[in-house]
Structure formats: C-alpha cells, structure tokens
Amino acid sequence: MSTPFLSLVSRLLLEQQGPADPKPLLCYGLATEGEALPARQAAMLHSLQESLAEHLNQGDSLLLAGPSQHGLLDFCLGKGFDVTLVQADEKQIASADAKVIKGDFLDHGVSNAYDLVILEGTVRYLDQLPTLQHLRKLLREGGTCLLLAEFLDDDSAIEASELPNLTSFRQLAQRLGFQLMQERDLSSDARQSLALLQTSSEHWFQAGQSGLAEDERQALTVQLQSMLAGFEAGRRCLRLFELRYAPAETDNHRDVEYAAINEFHPRDVATLFEKSFDTAFDEALWRWKYETGAGRCVIARQADSGQILAHYGGAPRRIHYFSKPALAIQVCDVMALPEVRRQYGQGSLFFKTAATFLEREIGNTVGHLLGFGFPNQKAMNIAKRLSLYDKTDDFIELEIASSDQHRGQLQVQSLEPDHNPALLDEIDRLWQAMQSGFAQGIIGVRDADYFRYRYLQHPGHGRGLYHYRQLLDEQGRLSAIAVCKRHGESWLLLDLICARESLASALTAMADWAAAEPEPSALKFWLTKGQLDALSGANYSVHELGIEIPCNSWNPGPAADLLYGKWWLTAGDMDFM
Numbered sequence: 416m417s418t419p420f421l422s423l424v425s426r427l428l429l430e431q432q433g434p435a436d437p438k439p440l441l442c443y444g445l446a447t448e449g450e451a452l453p454a455r456q457a458a459m460l461h462s463l464q465e466s467l468a469e470h471l472n473q474g475d476s477l478l479l480a481g482p483s484q485h486g487l488l489d490f491c492l493g494k495g496f497d498v499t500l501v502q503a504d505e506k507q508i509a510s511a512d513a514k515v516i517k518g519d520f521l522d523h524g525v526s527n528a529y530d531l532v533i534l535e536g537t538v539r540y541l542d543q544l545p546t547l548q549h550l551r552k553l554l555r556e557g558g559t560c561l562l563l564a565e566f567l568d569d570d571s572a573i574e575a576s577e578l579p580n581l582t583s584f585r586q587l588a589q590r591l592g593f594q595l596m597q598e599r600d601l602s603s604d605a606r607q608s609l610a611l612l613q614t615s616s617e618h619w620f621q622a623g624q625s626g627l628a629e630d631e632r633q634a635l636t637v638q639l640q641s642m643l644a645g646f647e648a649g650r651r652c653l654r655l656f657e658l659r660y661a662p663a664e665t666d667n668h669r670d671v672e673y674a675a676i677n678e679f680h681p682r683d684v685a686t687l688f689e690k691s692f693d694t695a696f697d698e699a700l701w702r703w704k705y706e707t708g709a710g711r712c713v714i715a716r717q718a719d720s721g722q723i724l725a726h727y728g729g730a731p732r733r734i735h736y737f738s739k740p741a742l743a744i745q746v747c748d749v750m751a752l753p754e755v756r757r758q759y760g761q762g763s764l765f766f767k768t769a770a771t772f773l774e775r776e777i778g779n780t781v782g783h784l785l786g787f788g789f790p791n792q793k794a795m796n797i798a799k800r801l802s803l804y805d806k807t808d809d810f811i812e813l814e815i816a817s818s819d820q821h822r823g824q825l826q827v828q829s830l831e832p833d834h835n836p837a838l839l840d841e842i843d844r845l846w847q848a849m850q851s852g853f854a855q856g857i858i859g860v861r862d863a864d865y866f867r868y869r870y871l872q873h874p875g876h877g878r879g880l881y882h883y884r885q886l887l888d889e890q891g892r893l894s895a896i897a898v899c900k901r902h903g904e905s906w907l908l909l910d911l912i913c914a915r916e917s918l919a920s921a922l923t924a925m926a927d928w929a930a931a932e933p934e935p936s937a938l939k940f941w942l943t944k945g946q947l948d949a950l951s952g953a954n955y956s957v958h959e960l961g962i963e964i965p966c967n968s969w970n971p972g973p974a975a976d977l978l979y980g981k982w983w984l985t986a987g988d989m990d991f992m
Contacts, residue, residue, distance in 0.1 A: 443455075443456070443459060443563075443601065443604060443605045443608045443609075443653060444456040444457075444458055444459045444604060444607075444608045445458040445459045445462055445601065445604045446458045446604070446607075451611070452608060452611040452612060452615065455604070455607070455608055455611070456608070459604075460486050460487065463487060463533065463561070463563075464487065464490050466561055466657075467487070467490070467491065467494070467496075467531070467533070467561075468494065470530075470531050470559055470561075471494070471496055471530060471531055473494065473495035473496070474495060474496070474497060475496055475497065475530040475531065476496070476497040476499070476528060476529045476530050476531075477491055477496045477497065477498050477499070477529065477530065477531050477532075477533070478499045478500075478501065478523075478528075478529045478531070478532045478533070478553060479491070479498065479499070479500045479501065479533050480500075480501040480520040480523075480532065480533070480534050480535070481520075481533070481534055481535030481536045481563070482535065482536050483535060484500065484501075484533060484535055485500060485502065487533070488500060488513060491513075492512045492513060498512070498513040498514070499513065499514040499515075499516065499523075499525075499529075500513055500514070500515045500516065501516050501518065501519070501520050501523050502515055502516065502517050502518075520534065520546075520549070521545055521546070521549050523553075524549075524552065524553075525553065526552050526553070527552075527553075527554070527555050527556075528553060528555070529553050529554055529555065529558055530554075530555060530558050530559070531558060531559050531560070531561070532550060532553055532554060532558070532559075532560045532561070533560075533561045533563075534546070534550070534560060534561070534562050534563070534564075535562075535563040535564070536563075536564065537564060537565050537577075537578065538562075538564050538579065539577045539578070539579070540576075540577060540578060540579035540580070540583070540774075540775065540780075540781060541577075541775060543579050543583070543584055543587055543775075544587065544673055544675070544713075544771060544775065547587060547588055547591050547593065548591065548672055548673060550593075550658075550660065551591055551592060551593075551660060554660040555660075556660060556661065556662070557659065557660065557661055558659070558660050559596070559657060559658065559659050559660070560593075560656070560657075560658045560659075560660070561655065561656070561657055561658075562654075562655070562656040562658060563601075563653070563654075563655050563656075564653075564654065564656075565578055565605075565651060565652065565653055565654075566578055566579055566580065566581045566584060566651075566652050566653075566654055567579065567580040567581065567650060567651065567652070567780055568580075568581055568602070568649060568650065568651070568652035569648070569649050569650045570582075570650075570778070570779050570780045570971045571779065571971060572650075572779060573779045573784060573973075574779065574780060575780060575781070575782075576780045578651065578780075580778075580780060580970075580971065581652070581654070582971070583774035583970060586770065586774065587771065587774060588656075588658055590767050590770065590771070592660060592661065592662030592663070592666060592669060593658040593659065593660055593661075594658070594659045594660075594661050595656065595657075595658060596657040596658065596659050597655075597656070597657035598654055598655070598656055598657070599654065599655040600652065600653075600654060601653040601654065601655055602646055602649075602651075602652040602653050602654075604653070605646055605652075605653035606643065606646035606647060609639065609642055609643045609646060610643060612639065613639050613640070613643060616635070616636070616639060617636075620632050620636070665762075666762075668715075668764055668767065670717060670718050670719065671715050671716065671717065671718065671724065671764065672715075672716060672717075672718045673713055673714065673715055673716075673767075673768070673771055674713070674714050674716065675711070675712065675713060675714075675775075676705055676710060676711055676712045678714075679714060679716075679721075679723065681698050681701045681702060681705070682696075682698065683721070683723055684696070684701075684714070684723055684726055684748075684750075685698075687723050687724075687725075687726060687750055687751075687752060688726075688748070688750060690750075690752060690753060691750030691751065691752075692750065697874070699874040700873075700874050700875075700991075703872060703873055703874055704728075704730050704747070704990055705728070707868065707872055708730055708731065708868060709731055710728060710729060710730050710731065710747075711728065711729045711731065711744065711772075711775075711776050711782075712726060712727060712728035712729065712748070712772070713726075713727050713768055713771045713772040713775065714726045714727075714768070715764050715767065715768045724751065724752050724755050724764060725750065725751040725752070725755055725764050725765055725768045726748055726749070726750050726751075726768070727746070727748075727749050727768045727769050727771075727772040728746070728747050728748035728749070728772075729744035729745060729746050729747060729772065729776055729777075729783070729786070730744065730745045730747055730990045731743075731744050731782075731783065732744060732745055732859050732860075732988070733859070733860040733865065734785070734857055734858065734859050734860060735850050735853065735854075735857070735858050735860065736784060736785070736857050737854070737855065737856070737857065737981075738850075738853075738854040738855075741784045741785070742782060742783045742784060743783055743784060743785040743786065743787060743857075743859070744776055744777060744782075744783040744785075744786050744787075745786075745787055745788055745988065745989075745990055746786055746787070746788035746790075746965070747788065747990045747991070748990075749769070749788075749790070749794065751764065751765050751768075759797065760801075761801060765797075766801050766803070769798070769801075769803050769969075770803065770969055773786070773803065773967050773969045773970045774969070774970050777967040777970055777972060778967065778970035778971050778972040779971050779972050779973075780971075781970070784972065784973070785857070785966065785967070785972065785973065785978070786965070786966060786967040787807070787964055787965065787966065787982060787984065787988075788964070788965055789810060789962050789964070789989055790804075790962070790963070790965060791961065791962065792961050792962075792963070795962075795963045795965060798965065799965075802968060802969060803967070803968065803969045804965035804966065804967070804968055805965065805966050805967075805968040805974075805975035806963045806964070806965060806966075806975065806979075807964045807965065807966045807975055807978040807979050807980070807981070807982060808943040808944055808945045808963070808964040808979065808980055808982055808984075809943070809944040809959070809960075809962070809963055809964070810941060810942070810943060810944075810960050810962040810963070810964055810984065811941070811942060811943075811944050811957055811958065811959060811960055812939055812940070812941050812957070812958040812959075812960050813939065813940045813941070813942060813950075813955040813956070813957060813958075814905075814937055814938070814939055814955060814956045814958065815908075815922050815923065815925065815926040815937075815938045815939075815940055815953060815954070815955045816923075816926060816953075816954035816955060816956070817923065817926040817927045817929070817930040817938075818923055818926075818927070818954060824888075824889065824920055824924065825886045825887065825888060825894055825895070825920055825921060825924035826886065826887045826888075826924075827884050827885075827886055827897075827924055827925060827927070827928040828884065828885050828886075828887065829882075829883070829884060829885075830883040830884055830885045830896070831883070832866075832870070832871060832883055833871070838896075839863035839866070839867065840863070841893050841896075842861075842862065842863045842866050842896060842912060843862050843863045845893070845895065845896060845912045845913055845914070846860070846861050846862045846863075846912060848913070848914040849861060849912055849913060849914055849915065851914075851915075852914060852915025852916065852949075853915065853983055855981075856946070856981040856982070856983060857978065857981045857982045857983070858982075858983040859983075859984070859988055861910065861912045866896075866912075869910075869987065870883075870898055870910075875900075880900055881898055881899075881900055881909070882898070882899050882900060883896070883897070883898055884896070884897040884898075884899070884925070884928065885897075886913070886921050886924055886925075894913060894914075894917055894921065895911060895912060895913030895917055895921040896910075896911075896912045896913070897910065897911050897912075897921065897925055898910040898911075898987060899925070899938075900992070902939060904936060904937075905929075905936050905937040905938065905939045906925075906929045906936050906937070906938050906939065907939045907940075907941070907986055907992075908922070908925055908938060908939065908940045908985070908986070909985060909986045909987035909992060910985055910986075910987035911925075911940075911985070915949055918949055918950055918953075919950050919951060919952035919953035920952070920953075922938075922940060922950060922953045922955075923952075923953055923954070925938055926938040940955075940985070940986075941960065941985055941986040942983075942984070942985055943964060943980070943982050943983060943984045944980070945979070945980025945981065945982070946980075946982070946983050949983070964982060964984060966978050
C-alpha cells in the first residue's frame with residue numbers, strides 16, 4: 416500500500432478508536448459481517464499473535480517488519496521473545512526490551528539471526544526477489560517467515576499491476592529454498608474491511624475532518640475504489656503465507672544470490688561474456704543497451720566472491736500490438752559459465768535465472784507484455800523443453816533480386832543523418848504510414864526517437880558501421896529510409912521504414928543499388944517468415960538461418976498461437992547487429 420493510503424488508514428483508525436485506545440491495528444481485519452472495523456482489525460492482530468505463539472519459544476529471536484507490526488510488540492515482549500522491530504515510518508517507538516531500528520526492511524542486514532520474521536504490507540512484484548533473498552539471509556536455516564501481503568489471484572487480463580501474481584511468488588520462493596507450509600486466503604476479510612473503510616472515509620471527507628486538499632481526497636478515493644473493485648472481481652487477494660527456509664540437501668545454489676541491472680558494474684560481466692560468446696566484451700555497446708536503452712537483466716553470482724555465474728538480459732522495445740501501443744523486450748545476452756551451461760533441468764542455475772527474469776519482466780501484468788529474441792536452435796530447444804519458450808515464427812534470410820524493369824521507380828541516394836535536421840520529422844511521417852499497414856500484426860516502433868537511439872546513438876554509428884540511404888519517388892519525395900551494413904561479401908539490409916505497400920519496390924530499388932555499386936554485391940534481408948506476404952511483387956530467394964522466434968510461455972501472457980506469424984522483425988531488431 417502506498418504511504419498516503421496508509422496515512423489515511425492510520426488517521427481514520429485513531430479517529431474511530433479515540434485517545435483512550437491508541438494501540439495501532441492492521442489495515443485489514445478478520446471477523447464476520449456487521450462488526451466495526453476496529454474489532455475486525457483486533458481479530459487480525461489476535462490471529463497473528465496465535466501464530467507467533469505456535470512458532471516461538473521463550474528466548475527465540477523475532478523480527479517484526481511492516482507498517483503495523485508495532486502493534487505486536489507488547490505481546491511479543493510479554494512472551495519473552497527476543498524482539499527486533501524495523502520501523503519505517505515517523506512513529507517513535509520507545510522500548511527498553513526491544514531493538515527498534517528505523518529504516519527499511521531491506522536495509523536491515525543481520526545474517527542468520529532470526530527464528531521467525533513477520534513481514535506485513537504490499538510487496539511490489541519487482542521487490543519479490545530482493546525481499547525473499549533478504550529473508551534467506553536473515554533467517555536461520557529452518558526458520559519461518561509469516562508474510563501478510565496482497566497479490567494478483569487472476570492475472571489473465573492484459574492489465575499492468577505492481578502486485579506480484581501468486582504463481583510467480585510461489586515459484587520464486589521455492590527456487591530460493593523456501594517450503595510453503597501454509598497459505599491462508601484472507602481476501603473476503605480484506606474486501607469487507609475495505610468496504611467499511613470506504614464508508615468511514617466518505618463520512619470523514621464529508622465532515623471536512625481529513626485536512627486533505629480536494630485533489631488528495633479524490634486520489635485516495637479512487638485508490639480505495641480500485642482496490643475494493645479488485646477484491647470484488649477476484650483479481651486482487653490477501654494471503655497469509657507461512658514459509659519455512661529449508662533448502663534441499665541437493666540444492667547446489669544455496670550460496671548463489673540474484674541481482675538486477677543496477678547491482679553490478681558492466682566490467683563484472685566481461686569474463687562471463689567472453690567465455691560465453693568467444694568474442695571481446697564491448698563496454699560501450701553494453702552501456703548503450705543497458706544504460707541508454709534502460710535494459711533489464713537478472714544475474715546469478717556467488718554470494719561470497721561476487722563472481723557472476725549466469726546472466727539473462729533484455730532490451731526494452733516499444734511496439735504496436737495489433738495496433739495498440741505496448742512494451743516488449745528482446746531477450747539478449749543469455750549466458751552462463753561453461754560449468755553452469757552443462758547443467759540442465761529446472762534445478763539448473765540457467766533455468767532459475769531465466770525463470771526469474773521472465774516472471775519479473777514479461778507477461779500480462781508486468782513491465783513488458785511480450786518477449787522475443789533470436790536464439791540459435793540448441794538454445795531454443797533447451798528453453799522449450801524447460802517450458803520457458805514457445806515458437807512464434809522462423810527467422811529467414813532473403814536474397815533480393817535486382818531487376819532492370821524497376822530501375823528509376825525509386826532513386827536511392829546516400830544519406831548523412833547527422834547533417835540532416837529535417838530527417839527525424841520525415842522518419843516520423845514514414846513511420847505513421849508504415850505502422851498503419853501492420854494493424855493486424857505486431858511491429859516494433861520505428862519513429863524518430865527509436866531511429867535516434869537504435870542507430871545514431873549506437874556505438875557502431877560512430878565507428879562507421881551503418882550506411883543510410885533515402886529512397887525518392889519520381890517526384891523527388893522521400894518514400895523510404897533504409898539502413899544497411901556490410902555482412903561478409905554482401906549488404907545486409909537492417910531496417911526499412913516505409914509504407915507497407917512500398918516495401919517490395921523499396922527492396923528491389925535497394926537490390927538495384929547494391930548491384931550497381933563499384934563492387935557489386937548481393938542484398939540480403941532477414942525477416943520473419945510469417946510476413947512474406949508484405950513483400951508481394953519483389954523477387955527473392957529464401958535461405959534458412961536456423962533461428963526460431965520465441966515467446967514467453969512461463970509467465971502468463973498472450974499465447975503462442977495468437978502471436979504466430981504476426982511479428983515483423985528484421986536484423987535491425989537484433990541488439991547485436
């Protein structure tokens with residue numbers, strides 16, 4: 416829950432309880448219909464106290480963390496527990512018998528110190544990994560965590576949410592060595608509590624007692640209505656998990672920790688990169704992808720030495736998904752040390768790293784609706800066997816034939832984008848014409864912002880890697896923009912930005928250009944096989960590349976049969992070209 420919402424709840428509760436009963440209570444309560452909210456919240460507090468009594472003996476160590484956990488403090492001290500309270504808000508909790516630490520739960524780092532941790536409050540889906548990893552660090556082996564939090568119970572709809580879905584939470588917890596001992600569904604109780612809170616807040620606002628500005632009142636009202644609607648629809652739920660940290664004897668990864676993009680230096684992956692791809696690590700290219708391009712990743716590293724054992728990355732991409740704006744991510748830099756690559760199955764470090772990335776980044780409710788990539792056949796087969804990927808298309812190479820009868824229809828001219836200030840506006844115009852022709856498919860955005868990032872900011876631009884051409888019609892109007900590079904003895908056309916109906920003639924014009932160069936060359940064009948019908952009128956031969964286009968099949972998202980043959984992807988959509 417957000418801080419403004421919790422602040423409102425706290426003030427409402429104090430208003431209802433009055434100064435004679437200042438004991439803080441939980442936001443959600445337990446009880447039956449007809450009881451007041453404070454009574455329900457007292458019942459929830461009592462239920463947690465009973466759970467504590469079942470799990471701890473006098474002298475056992477306990478960590479309390481969450482916006483309302485100070486309500487358990489007196490009970491825990493009375494039972495003789497060794498209590499530490501992590502207090503994130505402004506309340507001053509004074510206790511001679513408990514350690515009170517002001518700050519965030521994730522900042523409290525005493526290792527192997529606790530028999531039990533109670534953690535309460537909403538955990539965002541991106542915070543699942545650091546939260547569960549931190550619990551692994553705090554708990555003694557065999558220790559228990561009671562987690563009271565909100566989740567998505569129904570993640571079948573394409574609707575972004577900061578809440579984690581239940582499936583991914585359970586899977587991640589298991590991969591990190593937790594056993595699910597008990598799971599209580601408290602959604603009905605939460606829904607009733609919110610309904611009572613909504614009524615109380617309406618009265619409070621109408622009486623002018625909140626002290627909030629009108630826009631703040633409206634924002635909190637909308638938030639409360641949205642949360643309540645989520646519970647009523649069965650999308651949102653409240654769960655109390657009992658998790659026991661007990662990694663299996665056969666788990667070889669207890670000393671491995673996982674981290675995201677901002678938790679290591681690019682040079683830390685250099686050795687892994689070079690061993691995985693047998694090529695030199697290019698830090699400028701890495702920074703272009705993961706810093707300028709806001710790339711994402713999950714790494715697995717040794718906790719003691721910090722050595723990175725595996726990496727699974729992704730480059731975000733704005734797309735049009737059946738004519739609607741969306742976000743996708745191109746999976747890239749999938750790598751592991753040789754000894755890690757030899758491990759297979761869902762107990763392998765490769766699988767754990769990949770599954771964690773997919774749950775964080777790709778699916779109906781997370782940051783990127785779709786994932787795509789260009790794995791070789793071996794990597795694709797492994798991922799399919801592990802239920803990580805499904806196939807959506809084949810990536811093929813076209814060799815475009817030149818044709819004298821088409822000469823003159825489109826004139827190909829060199830283009831210097833750094834010295835053409837009007838070019839970006841022209842690219843936006845061409846992109847508008849192009850995207851309308853792919854309303855029944857999926858295509859990566861090719862507007863001026865993308866062109867600037869993908870080509871002009873790419874390290875290869877300054878190194879002279881890319882060659883730009885403009886294609887003019889018979890009236891001298893710009894009809895297409897092409898980007899190409901040398902690839903062996905041929906020209907490889909990376910990108911073509913033009914209206915769908917102009918693709919065939921633009922390809923032929925580019926093939927004519929390549930054939931007329933001082934050193935005549937063939938023109939190659941890599942494309943998803945399902946989009947060949949867009950090239951009607953062009954002459955080409957087809958060669959297999961041995962590359963299949965995958966989609967995520969691990970986290971809930973659009974199914975492969977819906978996506979099959981719908982992607983327009985070219986070599987320019989690959990991060991390493």
